[in-house]
Amino acid sequence: MSASLLEQLIESLRVLPGVGQKTAQRMAYHLLEREREGGRHLSAILAESIEKIGHCAQCRDFTEGELCAICASGSRDRHLLCCVESPADRLAIEQATGYRGVYYILQGRLSPLDGIGPRELGLDKLGERLQQGEVSELIIATNPTVEGEATAHYLAQLARQHGVTPSRLAHGVPLGGELEYVDRGTLSHAFGSRSEMV
Amino acid sequence: MSASLLEQLIESLRVLPGVGQKTAQRMAYHLLEREREGGRHLSAILAESIEKIGHCAQCRDFTEGELCAICASGSRDRHLLCCVESPADRLAIEQATGYRGVYYILQGRLSPLDGIGPRELGLDKLGERLQQGEVSELIIATNPTVEGEATAHYLAQLARQHGVTPSRLAHGVPLGGELEYVDRGTLSHAFGSRSEMV
Structure with a gap:
């Protein structure tokens, strides 16, 4: 027709x-x-x-070339490695913060039930990179979901194995948020992680 | 980059x-x-x-061929011609009603300020078609906006000029709507156009 x-x-x-x-x-x-x-x-x-468009050989981000713009850049601090789940997360951090280190994009999160293990996320390659000794801090910026948290714990272990300091993003009440509307888990975490005012 | x-x-x-x-x-x-x-x-x-994809030679709807499926069909009633603003409107009528006539798609509405006059909507061709005498009723289904109403009046005049009966969709309270939430214009119209219950 x-x-x-x-x-x-x-x-x-x-x-x-x-x-x-x-x-x-x-x-x-x-x-x-x-x-x-x-x-x-x-x-x-x-x-x-x-x-x-394929994946960057170093960070697994999307790129047309062998390396993405950030990995190819000479002006980024290679001692800091920030680990995110997706290219969209990397973009959000890049746009919101003044971070000058490099990234590693998992392109997913650990999810054994879906058959996504360390190998699927390229964590063997990440381990090798940490082994080389250039990275001093692994900033873990996975999403605060159950799978994201599990991935974060795995990454922290991996970092410690290779003598790299793991760190993670702060969780708490969002700026401009009202306590009344913040979900319980976040509020409880923010309360427990309170810091002294100076 | x-x-x-x-x-x-x-x-x-x-x-x-x-x-x-x-x-x-x-x-x-x-x-x-x-x-x-x-x-x-x-x-x-x-x-x-x-x-x-271009326009149907008869109804101006989108089609790959010379005529669209409806105009080419032998089973539609050519005495009824329904005039709508866009192909999406035609599709909505086709999906919701059992209408078996044919359509004319304006691909817009009269809007003199934007330079859209009768010629841009192909109303000269529509006039010729009404002149041929095959169409007995012109069902005007333009949107109930200011420009749609102006277009409807113009079409009704055009129909009468060629001895064709113009008709238009009923306006009123939507089925399942609550009077409390119906806008004033619609409610006023529905009240004025009330009909005797039989």
Whole structure:
């Protein structure tokens, strides 16, 4: 039937995260009605990205080349290594903080039930890197979920084995948050980790 | 810099409606991490759609061929012509109602300030079609906005000029709606248009 290419377009837009039938329809109509040039560009960039973007040999972040921009840079402090779950987490830290060290991207978290063990996260390679002695502090910035915490403990052990100091991000009440609306776990942790005012 | 292709991908995803910087990032990472095959497919379908999908010669809906599936179908009632603003509106009517007539898609609404007049909506061609005498009723289903209403009045006039009966969708309290939460304009209209119970 003649609508089939449009239907295929709508269907294929649903691979995007958070995009259901209605949104995919709206996107398809929007592209065809008003953004043909942008759509053509998106198609070309998407194909090129999927073909060319691989993982950085050092930190496993996405990159077109052998090394990502941060690992290739001469101005980053290689004694500090920050371990995050995903490239999005790395980007968030990079945008929010003045961190000048380098990163290691797990591309996941330990989850034995899903078959994701240390090897899948490249922790053997991370161990070798810690062994080399250049890194002095491993900043563990996994997410504060059950699996993220388990991963953090594993990473801390790994760091100690190789004589590297593990550290982790502070947990507590978010800035601008109201105590009344902070969840219990966070509040309890913040209360227990209170520090003396100076 | 080595992140540039990824940055270009994120930027180009922003042509999609309702997609800002954060969502585009999430989409790009999702495609690269988990949906490379789907992304490749999306890229191919998108390019093909933009190249091949044009407008139906009769109803201006999107189609790959000369005529869309509905206009080409032999089983639709050509005496009824339903006029909608967009292909999405046509789809909504097609999915919700048992309508068996044909459509005319304006691909917009009268908006003189934006330079959209009768010619831009193809109303000259619609006039010719009404003139031919096959259509007996023009069902006007423009949106109940100021511009949609103006367009509806123009279409009704056009229909009468060619001896075609204009009709429009009923406005009123939506099914399942509560009077308390219905907007004033709708409630006032529904009250004024009350009908005797039989």
